[in-house]
Amino acid sequence: MSTDLFIGGGVPDYGTQQYLSLKYANRHGLVAGATGTGKIVTLQIMAEGFANVGVPVFLSDVKGDLSGLAMAGDPNHKLHAPFTERAKKIGFADFKYEAFPVTFWDLFGEQGHPVRTTVSEMGPLLLGQLLDLSEAQ
Ligand SMILES: Nc1ncnc2c1ncn2[C@@H]1O[C@H](COP(=O)(O)OP(=O)(O)OP(=O)(O)O)[C@@H](O)[C@H]1O
Ligand SMILES: [Mg+2]
Structure with a gap:
């Protein structure tokens, strides 16, 4: 079982993969950033990572930004190519479409x-x- 959650590729060149150590995941955290910088996607990635290691996640989703976790993505969607390209760029080796139990x-x-x-x-x-x-x- 993995002990770290993959968060993303570090700036400026995405060369360094960033992880959240599960042993520190019970601390308080803040995901901050300007509009459209990926806060929600970061939360989704964290929720999926926790679910994958059996940690239940409670999310207050006022705008409905996170409900898509319940459905797998579609390889025929127009954003499939950009998604896979981006995953490759940031070293997201585990990238696959998957529905989570919501x-x-x-x-x-x-x-x-x-x-x-x-x-x-x-x-x-x-x-x-x-x-x-x-x-x-
Ligand atoms: N790691 C990433 N790589 C490429 N695109 C990303 C990444 N994270 C988010 N995006 C894209 O950037 C856009 C904004 O992402 P997201 O909604 O997570 O940002 P946000 O910070 O929550 O935005 P807002 O401030 O508008 O609520 C979306 O189209 C999303 O698919
Ligand atoms: Mg947002």
């Missing part, structure tokens, strides 16, 4: 696994937003 949780219990919680655990702010309450309410 359970969607749904606060409303309509389109996914219902989230069970008590009113007191939810807190006034979250509850207020769910019920669409005003500041005064």
Whole structure:
């Protein structure tokens, strides 16, 4: 079993592969970068890496950027060539299309696994937003 998660190729020439050591993966981390620099893809890669070594991952995915983890990519997709080229460039040897076991949780219990919680655990702010309450309410 691998002890490191492949994160990407280091700048400027992508020559050095960057890894996250699993033994340090319980520390807090921050993925930061300008718009469009690959923050979400980095999180996906980390989630897939954890799943591959049997570590369950809980992701709060407000915009739906990460839900694609549940489906394998398509070798007939127009981005297949750029993806494989990029994987080769950064030394991502394990590159393959794969669906990951994803359970969607749904606060409303309509389109996914219902989230069970008590009113007191939810807190006034979250509850207020769910019920669409005003500041005064
Ligand atoms: N390692 C990578 N190599 C090549 N392209 C990448 C890589 N990581 C991300 N991309 C591409 O760059 C674009 C932006 O990636 P991503 O959505 O992860 O960025 P982001 O930092 O989350 O962006 P935003 O700030 O807009 O939320 C996407 O088209 C993605 O496919
Ligand atoms: Mg993003």
